[in-house]
Amino acid sequence: MSQPNVPFPQSPVVPKMVDGSHVIQFSCHKGIGCWNACCANIDISLTPYDILRLKKRLELSSAEFLTKYTFPYELDKDDIAGVKFRPVEGGTACQFMTPEGCSVYEDRPTACRYYPVALLSMRKEGENFDTASYALVQEDHCKGHAVQRSLTIDEYRKEQGIDQYDELARGWRQLVLKKKSSGPTIGKPSLKSRQLFFMACYNLDQFRAFVASDAFGELFALPVEEREKIVGDDVELMQFGFRFLRQVLFGEDSIPLNDAAAKERAEKVREKHLKAEREAAERLARAEDGDYPFEDD
Numbered sequence: 001m002s003q004p005n006v007p008f009p010q011s012p013v014v015p016k017m018v019d020g021s022h023v024i025q026f027s028c029h030k031g032i033g034c035w036n037a038c039c040a041n042i043d044i045s046l047t048p049y050d051i052l053r054l055k056k057r058l059e060l061s062s063a064e065f066l067t068k069y070t071f072p073y074e075l076d077k078d079d080i081a082g083v084k085f086r087p088v089e090g091g092t093a094c095q096f097m098t099p100e101g102c103s104v105y106e107d108r109p110t111a112c113r114y115y116p117v118a119l120l121s122m123r124k125e126g127e128n129f130d131t132a133s134y135a136l137v138q139e140d141h142c143k144g145h146a147v148q149r150s151l152t153i154d155e156y157r158k159e160q161g162i163d164q165y166d167e168l169a170r171g172w173r174q175l176v177l178k179k180k181s182s183g184p185t186i187g188k189p190s191l192k193s194r195q196l197f198f199m200a201c202y203n204l205d206q207f208r209a210f211v212a213s214d215a216f217g218e219l220f221a222l223p224v225e226e227r228e229k230i231v232g233d234d235v236e237l238m239q240f241g242f243r244f245l246r247q248v249l250f251g252e253d254s255i256p257l258n259d260a261a262a263k264e265r266a267e268k269v270r271e272k273h274l275k276a277e278r279e280a281a282e283r284l285a286r287a288e289d290g291d292y293p294f295e296d297d
């Protein structure tokens with residue numbers, strides 16, 4: 001089962017974008033000749049909400065879940081990380097595949113719910129919202145397409161319980177789309193920003209400890225009740241993470257800073273500028289003495 005991003009002609013993705021009213025012919029059920037074929041060769045990206053559901057079901061911390069069941073990959077050219085399912089040791093099958101089917105069915109990830117439909121989230125230039133289009137994935141081994149059952153993609157999404165999954169991953173998709181479409185105006189995020197992105201999106205328990213820390217409280221002006229609500233609920237925490245990352249990655253004022261912290265931060269920025277100016281002046285002075293002005297020190 002693969003989760004392509006775009007419908008390339010050589011891929012099993014039918015190169016045609018459709019909307020939710022498009023009618024598909026498909027049914028998957030135990031006993032079908034290709035049972036489990038899709039889960040035997042996986043390439044599945046996970047959303048933060050997928051991870052939240054699975055770590056809760058398996059009663060693992062997010063770090064334990066990430067280590068055992070996933071590996072990171074580059075989501076975009078600027079090293080923003082995504083997370084994919086790690087297949088079984090030495091093989092290609094999903095670790096949750098059993099002869100009876102999916103062992104985490106009620107909490108299976110978004111990509112598994114969508115299959116054989118692919119979600120194509122897009123953001124038009126100049127627009128602040130994303131639009132969902134879909135494509136159909138037609139793999140030779142999947143006999144589900146030959147079953148006589150017709151329904152629209154919207155009906156299929158409802159049947160598979162996708163609405164909630166999409167809604168709760170929306171903030172994350174928007175961050176990724178905005179990052180991809182912002183190009184050089186935003187630039188490559190620093191290593192620290194990329195680490196914060198990974199923690200807030202995927203390593204939720206570590207992010208909880210960060211939000212609960214004294215250092216966080218000293219920097220951000222969050223009312224105590226709001227902070228307690230965020231720290232006490234996984235979904236609230238995940239949504240807060242997306243808000244936090246809008247500030248980290250795009251400089252939005254999404255979380256107010258404490259006065260003292262805001263002043264300190266402004267002072268640090270001022271010192272940084274002064275230092276840069278001083279260094280430039282020193283280089284220029286050396287150049288007047290005969291050195292090459294842009295030589296590395």
Ligand code: SF4
Pocket residue numbers: 001038039042044094095096097098101102103104105108109112
């Ligand atoms: S999570 Fe379940 S449905 Fe998804 S690939 Fe694994 S076994 Fe298949």
Ligand code: SF4
Pocket residue numbers: 027028029032033034035036037038039115141142143144145
């Ligand atoms: S019909 Fe398709 S989705 Fe269902 S088990 Fe077969 S390969 Fe997988």
